[in-house]
Amino acid sequence: MKPNRRNFIKQTAGTLLAGIAMSDFLLAENTTLISSQGKKIVADDEKFWSMVRQQFPLTKDVAYLNNGTMGPSPYPVIEAVRKGMMDGDQFGNYGGWEASQKKLANFVGANEDEIALTHNVTDGINIACWGLPLQKGDEVIMTTHEHVGNAFPWLNRQKLDGIVLKTFTPASTAAETLNRISSLINKKTRAIAVPHIPCTQGQILPAKEISKLGKEKGLFVFIDGAHGPGMLLLDIHDIGCDMYASCCHKWMLGPKGTGFLYVKKDFQNTLQTYFVGGGSDNAKWNMATNPVQMGDYASSAHRYYGGTQSAGLYKGVDASIDFIENIGMQNIHDRIKMLGGYVQQKLLEFGDKIELITPIEEQSRCAVNGFRIKGIEYDKFYAKASENKIRIRMVPENGLNSLRISTHIYNTKSEVDKLIDLIGKV
Numbered sequence: 001m002k003p004n005r006r007n008f009i010k011q012t013a014g015t016l017l018a019g020i021a022m023s024d025f026l027l028a029e030n031t032t033l034i035s036s037q038g039k040k041i042v043a044d045d046e047k048f049w050s051m052v053r054q055q056f057p058l059t060k061d062v063a064y065l066n067n068g069t070m071g072p073s074p075y076p077v078i079e080a081v082r083k084g085m086m087d088g089d090q091f092g093n094y095g096g097w098e099a100s101q102k103k104l105a106n107f108v109g110a111n112e113d114e115i116a117l118t119h120n121v122t123d124g125i126n127i128a129c130w131g132l133p134l135q136k137g138d139e140v141i142m143t144t145h146e147h148v149g150n151a152f153p154w155l156n157r158q159k160l161d162g163i164v165l166k167t168f169t170p171a172s173t174a175a176e177t178l179n180r181i182s183s184l185i186n187k188k189t190r191a192i193a194v195p196h197i198p199c200t201q202g203q204i205l206p207a208k209e210i211s212k213l214g215k216e217k218g219l220f221v222f223i224d225g226a227h228g229p230g231m232l233l234l235d236i237h238d239i240g241c242d243m244y245a246s247c248c249h250k251w252m253l254g255p256k257g258t259g260f261l262y263v264k265k266d267f268q269n270t271l272q273t274y275f276v277g278g279g280s281d282n283a284k285w286n287m288a289t290n291p292v293q294m295g296d297y298a299s300s301a302h303r304y305y306g307g308t309q310s311a312g313l314y315k316g317v318d319a320s321i322d323f324i325e326n327i328g329m330q331n332i333h334d335r336i337k338m339l340g341g342y343v344q345q346k347l348l349e350f351g352d353k354i355e356l357i358t359p360i361e362e363q364s365r366c367a368v369n370g371f372r373i374k375g376i377e378y379d380k381f382y383a384k385a386s387e388n389k390i391r392i393r394m395v396p397e398n399g400l401n402s403l404r405i406s407t408h409i410y411n412t413k414s415e416v417d418k419l420i421d422l423i424g425k426v
């Protein structure tokens with residue numbers, strides 16, 4: 001996709017309220033849309049990646065090392081949202097968001113009829129959690145590293161339906177993590193509901209092996225994939241889980257408030273849908289002639305969402321996939337893994353003054369790293385980093401009391417160095 005940048009500047013600047021720095025738009029005007037032309041880009045080719053950085057309006061005043069919370073969008077995505085909204089607001093056009101199901105499906109290794117559009121990861125988790133046929137006493141295996149978005153729906157179901165949650169702590173190796181899950185499985189276990197990459201320390205859990213184990217034992221397998229797409233070369237079919245919930249507003253760099261839930265085709269009659277409306281039906285109901293007959297659900301994962309969606313936001317999702325594919329998912333993965341490795345290397349140089357809590361095992365690490373600084377409270381250092389214009393994340397969840405750095409393609413080694421220098425000083 002090659003949006004006309006000059007039009008973007010003119011139209012956007014013309015319609016925006018006063019107070020927005022023109023320099024942002026001039027920056028956009030001066031950048032050239034970038035493509036790897038299908039070639040391999042070396043992970044530390046700073047010239048190429050600094051051109052990529054130019055495509056983001058993200059301020060240069062702050063070292064933004066918190067992509068794990070929110071992925072800033074590049075200009076082409078922002079422009080696609082604006083244009084998508086104008087289509088509705090100027091011409092009265094309605095609909096069209098289903099096209100994103102296909103695009104997302106191709107991007108994550110699924111079929112179009114296995115993708116339900118959602119507004120965030122939490123939506124997808126709730127649909128999965130409440131749709132599973134679980135009874136009182138049924139056990140669900142989870143981690144001690146859950147984000148509130150994966151913890152709270154299951155805790156709620158525990159409270160309201162009496163299911164039982166069993167937890168394990170992810171280990172420093174994928175093999176040991178798998179052992180820990182395996183040792184929790186018993187006659188009452190019905191489901192595994194774990195993150196692909198926990199928000200706390202960013203380690204990659206062996207989702208494929210976990211799914212294989214779960215399916216061999218006859219369990220439902222749900223993956224909270226908040227951090228999968230856009231960071232990893234994701235192939236959900238290859239993973240083999242039943243359900244995978246994610247969003248487009250983190251590593252995919254898409255519009256905020258967009259996401260999807262994957263539900264395996266042959267699992268759609270097992271996962272009950274509750275939240276239904278326009279699009280989740282098969283148009284066989286008629287309240288005038290037969291108010292008892294509801295027909296059936298849509299024959300695809302569209303059954304899990306209904307009603308009007310934001311066509312503009314989903315145009316932005318399409319543009320974010322184009323943006324990623326223009327650069328190449330492999331190139332992006334290599335770059336962010338290199339930056340994640342650089343963070344680890346720098347933290348390890350502090351010796352025992354820093355506790356790196358993310359595994360260094362090759363298959364278990366990528367773009368997110370968690371750590372603690374000996375002798376300094378995590379919230380004190382967080383405040384210090386903010387004062388110094390470095391944005392990271394505190395991890396108070398589950399009593400972990402640690403810090404997290406997450407780096408994407410718009411980051412540079414020098415931004416990481418800024419943080420490392422500050423750690424050195426304190």
Ligand SMILES: Cc1ncc(COP(=O)(O)O)c(C=O)c1O
Pocket residue numbers: 068069119120121122123147149150195197198199224226227247259
């Ligand atoms: C692992 C994990 N799960 C779930 C969520 C919730 O995501 P959302 O805010 O898109 O619902 C997050 C958000 O950071 C997360 O990191």
